[in-house]
Amino acid sequence: MDVRPTKIRQTLRWTVQTLALFAVWFAFSGHTEIEFLVVGAVVAVLGTALTHWLFAGDQDPRFMHVPYPFLWFVRGFFRSLLYIPWLLWEILVSNLHVAYLVLHPRLPVEPNLVGFDTSLQSETAQVLLAQSITLTPGTVTVDVTDGRFIVHCLSNKSRQGMEEGSIQRKVAGIFGESAPDRVRLTDVVRVEQVLP
Amino acid sequence: MNVAGDVFIGLGLVFMVITALGLVRLPDFFSRVHAVSKSETLGIALLLLGLILHEGATLLSLKFALILVFVAIANPVGAHLLTRAALRTGQMPWRKEERG
Amino acid sequence: MIVPHVVVLAIAVAVNAGLFYRLLVGRTPFDRLLAATAIGTNAVVLLVLIGFVFERPDAFVDLALSYALLNFIGTVAVGKYLETRQHQLWSLMRGLEEEEDA
Numbered sequence: 001m002d003v004r005p006t007k008i009r010q011t012l013r014w015t016v017q018t019l020a021l022f023a024v025w026f027a028f029s030g031h032t033e034i035e036f037l038v039v040g041a042v043v044a045v046l047g048t049a050l051t052h053w054l055f056a057g058d059q060d061p062r063f064m065h066v067p068y069p070f071l072w073f074v075r076g077f078f079r080s081l082l083y084i085p086w087l088l089w090e091i092l093v094s095n096l097h098v099a100y101l102v103l104h105p106r107l108p109v110e111p112n113l114v115g116f117d118t119s120l121q122s123e124t125a126q127v128l129l130a131q132s133i134t135l136t137p138g139t140v141t142v143d144v145t146d147g148r149f150i151v152h153c154l155s156n157k158s159r160q161g162m163e164e165g166s167i168q169r170k171v172a173g174i175f176g177e178s179a180p181d182r183v184r185l186t187d188v189v190r191v192e193q194v195l196p
Numbered sequence: 197m198n199v200a201g202d203v204f205i206g207l208g209l210v211f212m213v214i215t216a217l218g219l220v221r222l223p224d225f226f227s228r229v230h231a232v233s234k235s236e237t238l239g240i241a242l243l244l245l246g247l248i249l250h251e252g253a254t255l256l257s258l259k260f261a262l263i264l265v266f267v268a269i270a271n272p273v274g275a276h277l278l279t280r281a282a283l284r285t286g287q288m289p290w291r292k293e294e295r296g
Numbered sequence: 297m298i299v300p301h302v303v304v305l306a307i308a309v310a311v312n313a314g315l316f317y318r319l320l321v322g323r324t325p326f327d328r329l330l331a332a333t334a335i336g337t338n339a340v341v342l343l344v345l346i347g348f349v350f351e352r353p354d355a356f357v358d359l360a361l362s363y364a365l366l367n368f369i370g371t372v373a374v375g376k377y378l379e380t381r382q383h384q385l386w387s388l389m390r391g392l393e394e395e396e397d398a
Contacts, residue, residue, distance in 0.1 A: 205304060209304065209308065209311075212307075212308065212311045212338065212341075213307070213311055213314075215311070215315075215334060216311045216312075216313070216314025216315055217314065219314060219315055219317075219318045219330070219331060219334065220314050220317055220318060225323075225324055225326050225330065228318070228327065228330055229330060232330055232333065232334045236334055236337055236338075240337060240338075240340070240341055243304075243341055244344070247344065247348075255354075256353055256354055256357060259357045259358070259361060260344070260357065262361060263340060263344075263357070263360060263361055263364055266361075266364050266365070266368075267337060267340065267364055270367075270368040271337060273368075273372075274333055274368055274371040274372065274375075275330075275333075277371065277372055277375045278326055278329060278330055278333070278371065278375050280375075280379065281326065281375045281376070281378050281379035281382075282324070282326040284379050284382060284386075285378060285379070285382040286382070287324065287326070
């Protein structure tokens with residue numbers, strides 16, 4: 001698919017970004033006097049001129065990717081509607097778990113560092129998986145390089161949770177990808193295993 | 197509505213206290229990140245949610261909601277960045293076996 | 297409101313004391329950085345509450361918002377700096393080892 005920047009694409013991106021910045025300005029200032037609006041418009045255009053390259057995914061080779069089809073977004077939206085309540089519930093559970101560990105007088109933590117390879121292909125899915133892992137019971141994503149995740153688990157219970165790989169299956173469901181039933185974890189004990 | 201807001205604010209404070217306790221008690225940097233990335237995010241989210249419930253639908257509530265969303269995104273990302281930097285500088289997490 | 301804002305504010309300040317302990321004692325620079333981030337995130341809430349205590353929440357919430365943004369940028373900047381510096385060190389060491397092997 002041709003993703004080179006056309007005149008229409010660039011104009012559209014500028015317009016959308018300027019309008020979004022102006023909307024944020026309007027929401028924050030809350031004034032409708034003409035002076036405020038003029039200053040807001042000038043700042044919005046200035047902000048767009050300074051930062052539009054950040055969103056130029058089709059210009060900069062660093063951000064090059066094949067754009068998703070439109071139907072993909074529709075399906076993903078409805079699937080993420082199911083995902084968000086589950087994530088909120090997991091956040092609550094994870095906080096109670098951490099609270100239990102911290103408040104327990106003997107501090108029953110068994111930290112360990114594990115690595116695993118994800119089956120998710122798209123970078124968006126990997127980012128969502130990393131954020132979800134950080135917010136769910138007793139695990140923090142430490143590093144993601146080329147689909148290899150390094151995760152710090154606070155207790156054995158959270159390690160087992162990672163092994164079941166339920167988060168990965170949920171994320172894969174949103175993006176229409178496949179995920180294995182069990183995740184094979186490898187222990188990371190030496191520094192040499194993680195150096196770039 | 198006011199009671200619900202107070203309950204949320206109280207729970208938020210509890211989680212903030214847990215964050216501080218965790219930061220003091222947990223054995224190493226990597227475990228302390230758990231306290232900051234989870235408990236603190238939830239604590240602040242609950243506190244701001246309580247304030248939103250008190251405030252009702254105003255411009256102020258919108259700004260609280262914006263702070264909430266931003267903190268919820270930025271806190272895990274910051275924690276992730278710090279742990280990665282720590283790991284790449286050669287720190288390894290504390291393990292239970294090494295204590296004995 | 298049943299619980300006055302001042303009480304909430306007092307507890308939130310007390311929480312900061314625990315964080316300052318880690319900031320001052322922390323064994324590694326990352327511990328201190330983590331504590332500094334947590335204090336910064338707490339400061340956002342403190343600013344909002346101070347706004348309520350002074351009965352000018354609309355002015356203070358803007359400060360809180362910009363503080364939240366700046367706090368994140370600060371963490372990212374320092375973390376990135378430490379990582380890059382160490383990265384250069386590793387590659388330098390690796391280069392020296394290769395020279396010895398040769």
